[in-house]
Amino acid sequence: MIAALNGAFDDISKAVRLHRVWVALAHEDIGDQHRRTTLGPLWMLVNYFAFVGTFVFVFVTKDASDPSYIAYVAIGMLVWFYLTETITMSVSLFQREASFIQGTTLPLFVYVMRLTMQCIIRAGYSLAGCVLILLLAGYGINSNWLLSLLGLLLIVVATPALVTVFAFLGAFFPDSEFIVGNLMRVGMFLTPVFWVYSGQEGVQKYAYHWNPFTYFLEGVREPITAGIFPTHALTVTGYVCLGVWALALLLLGLYRKRIVFLI
Amino acid sequence: MTSIKLNNVSLVYRLFEKLTLSAPGRRRSALGGNISKSGTKQVVQALDDVSFELKAGDRLGLVGPNGAGKTTLLKVLYGIYQPSGGTISIAGKVDALFNISIGFRPEATGRRNIVLRGLISGWTLAEIEEKMEEIIDFSELGDFIDLPFKAYSQGMAARLAFAAATALEPEILLMDEWIGAGDASFQEKAKRRMDELAEKAGIIVLASHDESLIQRVCTKKMTLRAGRVESLT
Ligand SMILES: Nc1ncnc2c1ncn2[C@@H]1O[C@H](COP(=O)(O)OP(=O)(O)OP(=O)(O)O)[C@@H](O)[C@H]1O
Numbered sequence: 281m282i283a284a285l286n287g288a289f290d291d292i293s294k295a296v297r298l299h300r301v302w303v304a305l306a307h308e309d310i311g312d313q314h315r316r317t318t319l320g321p322l323w324m325l326v327n328y329f330a331f332v333g334t335f336v337f338v339f340v341t342k343d344a345s346d347p348s349y350i351a352y353v354a355i356g357m358l359v360w361f362y363l364t365e366t367i368t369m370s371v372s373l374f375q376r377e378a379s380f381i382q383g384t385t386l387p388l389f390v391y392v393m394r395l396t397m398q399c400i401i402r403a404g405y406s407l408a409g410c411v412l413i414l415l416l417a418g419y420g421i422n423s424n425w426l427l428s429l430l431g432l433l434l435i436v437v438a439t440p441a442l443v444t445v446f447a448f449l450g451a452f453f454p455d456s457e458f459i460v461g462n463l464m465r466v467g468m469f470l471t472p473v474f475w476v477y478s479g480q481e482g483v484q485k486y487a488y489h490w491n492p493f494t495y496f497l498e499g500v501r502e503p504i505t506a507g508i509f510p511t512h513a514l515t516v517t518g519y520v521c522l523g524v525w526a527l528a529l530l531l532l533g534l535y536r537k538r539i540v541f542l543i
Numbered sequence: 544m545t546s547i548k549l550n551n552v553s554l555v556y557r558l559f560e561k562l563t564l565s566a567p568g569r570r571r572s573a574l575g576g577n578i579s580k581s582g583t584k585q586v587v588q589a590l591d592d593v594s595f596e597l598k599a600g601d602r603l604g605l606v607g608p609n610g611a612g613k614t615t616l617l618k619v620l621y622g623i624y625q626p627s628g629g630t631i632s633i634a635g636k637v638d639a640l641f642n643i644s645i646g647f648r649p650e651a652t653g654r655r656n657i658v659l660r661g662l663i664s665g666w667t668l669a670e671i672e673e674k675m676e677e678i679i680d681f682s683e684l685g686d687f688i689d690l691p692f693k694a695y696s697q698g699m700a701a702r703l704a705f706a707a708a709t710a711l712e713p714e715i716l717l718m719d720e721w722i723g724a725g726d727a728s729f730q731e732k733a734k735r736r737m738d739e740l741a742e743k744a745g746i747i748v749l750a751s752h753d754e755s756l757i758q759r760v761c762t763k764k765m766t767l768r769a770g771r772v773e774s775l776t
């Protein structure tokens with residue numbers, strides 16, 4: 281156990297020393313994805329607007345300009361897209377990096393940070409879009425935004441751990457790539473991304489209370505839409521974060537030398 | 544002091560058997576390690592009880608038929624694979640040239656690729672900047688250096704890879720079948736660079752099927768067969 285943790289911290293500290301590698305590679309990745317397009321990474325912004333726009337048009341029927349629902353969906357989509365993208369890309373991370381893993385001695389955490397970095401850069405575009413929507417919907421910038429930032433920060437802190445856990449899952453059980461992909465697609469409907477929970481019984485109740493993603497979302501959303509400090513959401517997010525990090529360190533410590541034989 | 548020491552190193556690859564309905568008929572092969580089964584898994588014994596020692600200035604040529612375990616041994620030396628048994632001790636900064644395309648991004652220019660390759664090997668940006676011109680000169684790529692890597696021929700890629708890997712004077716250099724792609728003049732140049740490296744008390748391990756290359760470059764020769772050391776001279 282101690283040895284495992286030592287191994288994990290060794291891997292992580294080596295990766296931190298190589299921070300230039302993953303920063304450079306993440307930029308290359310983003311560049312490659314959009315190399316031959318005219319709009320480039322702005323496509324991510326377009327994508328985000330299209331989604332939020334669709335949901336606002338479809339679900340706001342009576343009162344088409346309800347600003348609180350627009351903000352609700354805009355922030356919900358921002359966080360949900362970030363989480364889905366990160367998780368689905370994590371599951372196939374080690375397979376995608378196979379040639380590097382089998383040809384260099386870079387610590388595994390370098391690949392984790394490379395993906396983390398890439399997801400954060402991509403989310404930056406959606407974030408810009410989200411802020412724009414909030415301003416257009418009439419939400420002035422105020423101190424509540426700082427509380428939201430706290431929620432975002434927790435999500436960012438959890439990201440490398442989430443990536444690690446799902447990347448190991450994908451390496452040990454290749455089938456999980458498809459299971460996780462499907463679950464995340466269904467998950468959008470089981471998480472209060474675009475529907476509002478107001479005390480209903482049944483599936484929605486469980487989907488709201490027993491879904492860790494709910495708290496990731498609410499921690500960012502509540503300060504702006506409800507103007508409250510999201511104590512409960514942030515506490516749960518914090519615990520989930522700790523748990524995932526513990527699992528990630530354990531996996532990294534115990535199995536990082538095995539990955540090269542599995543992919 | 545640069546040195547490599549291996550004691551009874553062995554390595555097995557475990558393969559997960561896929562569900563299949565076809566009959567399990569097996570043919571013996573003269574190549575490769577030994578295939579056997581343990582539980583539901585197939586295992587290949589790629590290295591079996593390998594021991595040897597190299598000191599500063601040694602240049603070892605690795606030979607043996609396809610599947611003898613040469614690449615596997617180099618990857619164990621580099622630290623990509625942890626051996627399943629035995630011990631390894633290595634003193635010195637190791638760099639390796641396996642597959643030429645590893646660590647190169649097809650869309651990025653040669654120049655950018657040198658930077659990436661350098662960062663991956665743990666160089667600082669200042670070191671990379673300092674060595675950049677020398678690498679470009681040595682590879683003789685000229686203006687091609689600012690074209691994307693995917694536009695290079697195999698020999699050009701090999702030149703870039705070799706120039707970059709040897710630029711920072713690694714103490715131990717591992718090479719796998721890379722040189723065939725370079726033309727005669729480049730091979731000559733590469734040999735001189737390897738001589739220099741060995742004179743500076745470095746160690747070179749080179750796996751190749753080209754006997755004459757091994758003869759020209761190496762001072763020792765090790766023959767592997769089915770994962771075992773057949774001879775070491
Ligand atoms: N990733 C792998 N998974 C399973 N078995 C492998 C793997 N890589 C190599 N092997 C097996 O290990 C043995 C040694 O392979 P290796 O690649 O080291 O041979 P080599 O001497 O480099 O051969 P060549 O001359 O063809 O390059 C072979 O039997 C091969 O089938």
Ligand SMILES: [Mg+2]
Nearest residue numbers: 613614615719
């Ligand atoms: Mg080989």
